[in-house]
Amino acid sequence: MGWRSSSCRLDRDADLHFRGLRDALAQAISFAMKLTLIQPTDVPPALANRFGRYDAMFHRMFAGQGFEFETVRLSDGAMLPDPGTLEAVLITGSSAGVYDNHLAWMEPLRDFIRSAYAAKTPMVGICFGHQIMADALGGEVRKSDKGWGLGRHVYSVTRRPAAIGGDLPEFAIACSHQDQVVTPPVEADVFMASDSTPNAGLAYRNGAAISLQPHPEFADDYAVALAELRRGKAPDAVIDTAVASVARKSDSAEMAGYLGAFLRSA
Helix, strand or coil: CHHHHHHHHHHHHHHHHHHHHHHHHHHHHHCCEEEEEEECCCCCHHHHHHHCCHHHHHHHHCCCCCEEEEEEEHHHCCCCCCHHHCCEEEECCCCCCCCCCCCCCHHHHHHHHHHHHHHCCCEEEECHHHHHHHHHCCCEEEECCCCCEEEEEEEEECCCCCCCCCCCCEEEEEEEECEEEEECCCCEEEEEECCCCCCCEEEECCCCEEEECCCCCCCHHHHHHHHHHCECCECHHHHHHHHHHCCCCCCHHHHHHHHHHHHHHC
């Protein structure tokens, strides 16, 4: 009788534990936030077979943070949604520049950004996303006279918005760009900078938009492959420095955590 009683107790405890896990999982799923990735262009064709599609890098970057994803592929002809209906938006990097106004999606993307900003839809921009947000909201973007930014660069934290927690005085994150924000919008405050990229991180005063020039979604092997792809366009010395730079520990995972928390709290 005692054995049966103990067995029943164990079964009951196991059942309660299972139901607790099931309920916790259901609650986590019910609170998942849909993050809409606005992807202007994709991974360069020369690297696509090895590294896959660009949006998958963001899926991995935000893994475990409770996001569901949808991707709007502008170069495939996808239409931009109404930003006022979205839970959160991230505008990715691109091979395009903000001055490529022959692209059919460029001006609609500017309008989308302005509408998202007015609606206070939580919005993050990465690389091109950083640049087009600044451009749409009154800043200036152009090819920098500082040349290519490739590999892992180190950015000082010049001020610390509430979204950027912790106490790191600098972030080491991969980058790949020639263009950059040379004059931020009046609505933006610089929070991250380097000698080569003085406006590398912008926090916007509506409290719902933030952007970065570097790429926290890049894995080291992709950052190196992308740098090597620039040989013949960027000086060899710049490429060699970029390849060697990934020896420094990355702070991308920490930045990814801050960006995810920002999108959830904005």
